[in-house]
Amino acid sequence: MSRSTIGLFVGLxxxxxxxxxxxxxxxxxxxxxxxxLLVGRLLDGKLTLQDLTDSRxxxx
Numbered sequence: 001m002s003r004s005t006i007g008l009f010v011g012l013x014x015x016x017x018x019x020x021x022x023x024x025x026x027x028x029x030x031x032x033x034x035x036x037l038l039v040g041r042l043l044d045g046k047l048t049l050q051d052l053t054d055s056r057x058x059x060x
Contacts, residue, residue, distance in 0.1 A: 010033065014026065014030065014033075017029040038052075
């Protein structure tokens with residue numbers, strides 16, 4: 001599945017959440033989407049826990 005198709009589905013889901021749920025439900029969908037993105041990137045190996053815990057000043 002291409003990134004454009006995934007983006008389309010995410011936009012559709014956010015639209016449905018906004019229309020049928022309301023503002024708080026819309027924010028909840030965005031929060032869960034962000035958590036899902038982080039977990040997916042961790043599982044793909046594109047993000048490590050060290051990337052999340054290191055402060056910006058310590059990187060060289």
